[in-house]
Amino acid sequence: MRRQGLYDPAFEHDACGIAFVARLDGARTHATVSQALQALENLEHRGAAGADADTGDGAGILVQLPDTFLRAAVRFPLPPRGSYGVAMCFLPQNDPARRAELERLLEETVRAEGQTVLGWRDVPVNRAQAGAQARLFAPVIRQLFVGASDELAGDVLGFERKLYVIRRVAERAGGEALVIPSFSARTLVYKGMLTSPQLGRYFPDLADDRFESALALVHSRFSTNTFPSWALAHPYRLIAHNGEINTLRGNLNWIRARESQLASELFGDDVAKLIPVIRPGGSDTAVLDNVLELLVLAGRSLPHALMMLVPEAYAGRADVTDEVRGFYRFHECLTEAWDGPAAVAFTDGTVIGATLDRNGLRPGRFFETTDGVVVMASEAGVLDIPADRIRRKGRLQPGKLFLVDLEQGRIVDDAEVKQRVAARRPYGDWFDREHVRLADLPEPATVQGVREPVQRLQLAFGYTQEDMKVMLAPLAANAEEAIGSMGNDTPLAVLSNRRPLLYSYFKQLFAQVTNPPIDPIREAVVMSVQSLVGSERNLLDESPEHARQLVIDNPILRDDELERLRQVDSDVFKAHTIDSTWPVVDGVDGLDDAIGRMCGAADTALESGANILIVSDRAVGPERVAVPSLLAVAAIHHHLVRSGTRLQAGLVVESGEPRSVQSVAVLIGYGAAAVNPYLMLATIGRLVEEGRLDLPREEAEERALKAIGKGLRKTISKMGISTLASYCGAQVFEAVGLSTELVDEHFTGTPSRIGGIGTRELAEGALHRHALAYPAAGDELLPVLGLYAWRREGEHHQWNPETISLLQHAVRGGGRATYEQFAAAVNDDAVRRSTLRGLLRFREPDGGAIPLEQVEPAAEIVKRFSTGAMSLGSLSREAHETLAVAMNRIGARSNTGEGGEDPERFGDDRRSKIKQVASGRFGVNIDYLCNADELQIKMAQGAKPGEGGQLPGYKVDPYIAGVRLTTPGVGLISPPPHHDIYSIEDLKQLIYDLRCANPSARISVKLVAEVGVGTVAAGVAKCNADHILVSGHDGGTGASPVSSIFHAGIPWEIGLAETQQTLVLNDLRSRVWVQTDGQLKTGRDVVVAALLGADEMGFATAPLVATGCVMMRACHLNTCPVGIATQDPELRRRFRGKPEHVIEFMFHVAEDARRIMAALGIARFDDLVGRVDLLEPDEAIAHWRARGIDLSNVLRVPDVPAGTPLRRTEAQRSPLAGALDWRLIDAAAPALHDGTPVHAAFDVRNVDRTVGGLLSHRVTRKAGRAGLPPGTIRLELRGSAGQSFGAWLAPGIELTLAGEANDYVGKGLSGGVIAVRPPRNAAFRAEENVIVGNTVLYGATAGRAFFRGIAGERFAVRNSGASAVVEGVGDHGCEYMTGGRVVVLGATGRNFAAGMSGGIAYVVDPDGDLSGRCNLQLVGLETLAEADEDDVRALLAEHLDRTGSTVARRHLDDWDPRRFVKVIPHDYKRALAEPVSTGGVGFLTTETEEAA
């Protein structure tokens, strides 16, 4: 499907299951192939199907060229193996002429490249096996056999290179109609738009006994939408991938920039035929495959190439050798990382393996059998191999390579592979010798001060009072970005009359669903903000000179550091300063000229050998005005990319303009390697001089730079990016309000969907600011901005004194007349063009208006409304309950927010129908889940998408702690990601888990609008969600960094329209309700939302204002004077809101909507939904800056067959039929009936997911929160359990599993008991092998768990009450834990106890080196006290009893407490010593490093 309206295929995401089977002896067998296909079938639940359930998103297999089979299958003779290659070709289906043309093209190319065309083979397919959609687009599949020329016969790699050249030449000539999934003498790929089970049946070849291979790589794809693409199925030629490359845009640009320098002795002149290296239109995986292929065929080994592109986090680690460290340092000078969560399985036909990204955000489990078969897969249990044939089991680990070398016949250890690659050359020495650190450059002779009066420059660069007071002073005082609260109700930059700086037009993208954001504080180990400047060299070569780069540790430069750069004078580095100002007399036209001149100056500088380009606006003065710094850097960056010279130099910005996290982030995102914000620094100096900062100047500067660095880490981590080098030029922004011309020219590749201003308007803004400063006396006051707080002469706010008081008066007796005044004031806004909906008007209906009486009553309409997710804690009890009571009374819904709910409320009208499940899982247990009408998975929050939050311990009073199921006095951290959602198929699993916990609740997923949200929503619909909420960027918050409030996310109008269009195009809209929220206030807002595609609407700020909120914006200070956003009992007494106020507001809005519906001639609200044809741009509104805005994409009517539903018309198919739990429930019937104890046994497979979930639901419905007495339901299971084994397990249930389990064991454990041990006949040692997967006991609140074996990453993450014993854990163990006990009897990975604020871990530490792997930000290490000894021994005894652990037995038999280290958080220790009293304060603040 092509781009249409807001839908753009570029934003499709996929995620998947991968697996491979390999024989160590290298024997080619058909069994390998069929086992791989069987594994693939068992990964089916990780894939997905679209609206047409029979059409899969893609499945495929990569094998060694099956020589025996092929010889038998073709009629023409084949040369010996290795001397012929096969091109697997997808050719156009319905166009024989074109097909013939392409075939001719291929043949001619083969001949032109000196090879022989041996013949064609039609690949037989069984069309009936594919789904209807898939058939419609199925290509004709033919194999072209190519014989090697004499000189290449026998030269395996030489022949591969030639085949690669042929393919690239043919691909370029053939265009997108020609797809060649593989073209090799070593490997062959079969794939298609199929489900996993269909693959083997569609291609009869695969079932042929002669079809043999020693290795087979399979892949099952889950795409966020279902548009047909056979080409996008995996595997590609070298890899199959599960994950997402977040930095793709930058990687693409950098590769493009490197192309002009490519040279290779191996390819010789053929290199030119390979360019462009990347075939357009490919997915992130396809692109990565393209680049890997180039690197590998140009001479690097596959492990080498992967280590370059997907490096591990090596910084600060003791376990990385000097050679490997040197390798990474050296290669950082060659290429930025391809950053993102990824499990990449790879093979070139001789080795096969897999690697995981640096943060381990994908699962991978492997085992080796006693007879030499190695199986690796996304989960355990994909092949049923008896335990006595298993030699060992393991898992992929963050940043580690898992490699099977078929030639050597063994698994090669990560350390060995890397050491071998790293020792090829003295990379470390090269790097040490050649690189230069900024600090090592000579002291600059002079440092340029600010010559003009600071105040004048401030005026010229648009500084305001607020910049000083709200942004800079706190930045320098606290080394933290300022914190704000409530939402952003100011106009979009393009609609503002105040000429916002260019930075404000760029909205930060963030990770949601398809990839996880990173915690930049707790998982700092994976992050790096180092920057490199210099000229890059030929990527295909390596030499000491490649390391001639200047290393900058922090990309924000002080003035003296910038001067060091400018004045550098060596044979390696040469800086050139490009003036980025233009003459005022040239007026607005001067800007374009200036850009042209700067690009020319850059070219000239490069020709003369400069490799550091400093883009500087220091020349600003009475006669010269500054080019917006972002425009300057982006224009030069893209100019050089296009010229192929970008890598000859690094770009550094020296500007008076940047002064915030956002400004620096955008500059780097568009290519700057470093930024010197000289005026910001001068301003801080001035603040110090004036005594407004009580700090020495140096210290103030240092803190401000530190704060921006921290903010940068947070900004890049939101997108799941961990290194600044990858972020540089990655353009992870969406432009809102910039013209297509401007974006295409200077911000190439950035999404910009509603048009907007161009260079003329930017120039006008710059000249306007300049005119404020020149000519003038120099002592003018800075303007008041009024962005963060309303000011009469300042920026417009939708919530202002007039609208707030009118709304309050309207619900306190003012009645309809006052409401209408309110609505007029709000909608008059529209006239002033503060929102996109304000630019629209309703179209006259063809049929004319209808009488109001015919329109559905308001009492029905209000049922579509809900209040926003605001936690108890962010709101006072009084305010929270008032909203719930109001919404319940009118049949609408209120939302718990992410803070749990007091069980006392479950039984009465204070119960929130919507129960939120957020990343912190606070208060989420089986009882909470059972008491919901709707379960909402919060993927992001409008005010701070991609970020976590934090509630300091002193604010967690006993009530809040009780509701959140945590410990009073212990701080609570919400992680940025859900640790059980790193990809779309993980979300599918969580939805499944929640369905089990409460089959009658509808499942909602909350997303925040950003470009691509539509494809994410389509994926969510395919995940079986019932309801999708698309929040606008302007939603409220209890506390967020101001850069997040203002610069992340986009208006709901665009996000909702994109969602609607994508869902309708996919025919998925019929299956889900769609809701939107974000500053909705009036009936007009409601109707516009419905027309753009929303069935339902959410309100948060408005109902709060109705109850008395006056937009103090002090939620984060706990001083709310009206008792709403506070826990202070004194202030809570001031709360005067009544449910009636909220009810009256809702009814005013509904009545208002009815009046509009009558005018539109629509009687039923259902008929309003999706009728975008009833909206049109209001051309009557003239706005001097908004002229370029074009909303036609937002108003696009999707091009679909008539009758395609525009709203929800049918329920999702329940995935629960066939669940193992139905049998468990049958077995437990006596217990469920009257509590009679039961004991039963079952077999379990990896496709049996969330075992115990439905059963727990039944137990809770029967017995409530307390559940059944211990041991009432005892179940023995055998086999490999699927994901979420024992999730939400209720008290009274015990699951004992003999075998192994996958990820998320004991998720949300609510009081049950889980034990997992190997089968008794296992041939391996339990304590040395992996028994359970990643993210075990996530959000567990009570109960016990025992694992005889090793667990994966993030064991017991956010555990708040369960006790567990395990025999080894991966990285990030006990992360964010707030309560409970964990005993670790074996090895622990890195970053143990990060963000752990409560509970205790007892860790065996034989070598005494735990402190090196422990994150000591929050915890202390101690020896065991007597009480601890009792606890540990009791747990070990139970572990022994339940699992037969020999490790536990050894410890108990020979007890020595000195073997254990007690890991206890400081906060928790204090809380245990002095319990906090009631009446503290409690609200979710944003996080700060200090508090952490």
Next chain:
Amino acid sequence: MGRIGGFLKAGRLEAPERAPELRVADVREFVGTLPLTELREQAGRCMECGVPFCHNACPLGNLVPDWNDLVYRDRWREASVELHRTNNFPEFTGRLCPAPCEAACVLEINEGDAVSIKQVERAIADRAWDEGWIVPQPPARRTGRRVAVVGAGPAGLACAQQLARAGEDVVVFERDEAAGGLIRFGVPEFKLEKRLVERRVEQLAAEGVRFRFGVEIGVDLTAAELRDRYDAVVLATGSRVPRDLPIPGRDLAGVHFAMDYLYDRARAIAGSADAAITAAGKHVVVIGGGDTGADCVAHANRERAASITQLELLGEPPPARRDDLTPWPLWPMKLRASYALKEGGDRRFAISTTRFSGRAGRVEAIHWQRNSGVPPFELVAGTEESRPAGLVLLAMGFLGPDPQALDQFGVDRDGRGNIAAERHLTSVEGVFAAGDARRGQSLVVWAIDEGRRCAQAVRSWLDEGLENGADHTFVSIASTRRTE
């Protein structure tokens, strides 16, 4: 960011006043301010609201949260800068304004708890004068354009100051003998000492404003002459035609308009003229319950009147804010004890005066009846009453500007007789209007705001006029220069 939770740590404190029985013995100001340390604590009660209703309620748009914060942090000089950003004469408003800001303060949702904004404002201004921070700010460059301002009341003065600082050549014409208008001659000395007005006038003069006192436009100088000699003319003549009470006995001697009495007292206190109207020893009746009436009562108290009665046409307002009538943040309709009545005198509500009677052409008694308290003020039968009255002062508000000069200029009027001048430009080319003459009788804060905005309008108009068709995309940057 102020003092977090400061409003919970300290309660509101009112401005100190000298005891009524003591203060009536002199004419010095009787309201003071708290010690600076206590004021800082009061300013620290401000929460720096995200939506500062105080700032919205202030006609000048005073940046209340900003300077409260600065005062709390003991940064008085910066506070003065921020205060003067929106307000040319804070020492006047800090004394005279009824403080709609405080009524709209978010803390006032709990009635009586508002931040003491007015006191803080006055203290900033007074301290700035005391410290010598307020100095003339002559313009760096002069434009050479000439502007005449007619009327030296607060609107005219604010307008003149803004224009002069922007480099315009400004002459102020005032028919009285000194500048200040109502705040000089209407407002009693004990509310605003006239030396404060004088030093501001001196500042203006030092900034280049020239004053022509005793010149009445329309009499001494015609409108045409003025328009001829100046590039622009600003009419800031006030709204000074008083509302009369045409009932029997109105012609009797001893029945005066309040303003005549106040002017007379002002001149007598200043020593510039002998008193013509006196309350000493008389039974004084003030008709009108507003501020002008209160000022009359206060003067009469200081003149030792035999008795003082203040009559209000409207009924007695409720004792506290009523949410159904004037919910927060609206200006509450409620009973306020005037400072003057604390010093002596009676107040009666819902009174319609029916006639005056007297002998030998002098008033001796007043006769009234109670009314319904709300329009149309129906008389209540059987409530007739009479009181002795030696001096009757009519303080019933004003009808509009004095028409004489306006007629000569030929400017259009609005329905209420005020000058019609949207965006301050009248129907006559180059003639502008500001203050009460344009918007009707109002508060001094409005007058200053009018003057400031009018100055901006004049400058924009002059820019356009002089540059004649040039590209104006980048012009008209309002001057916000420091005022110290």
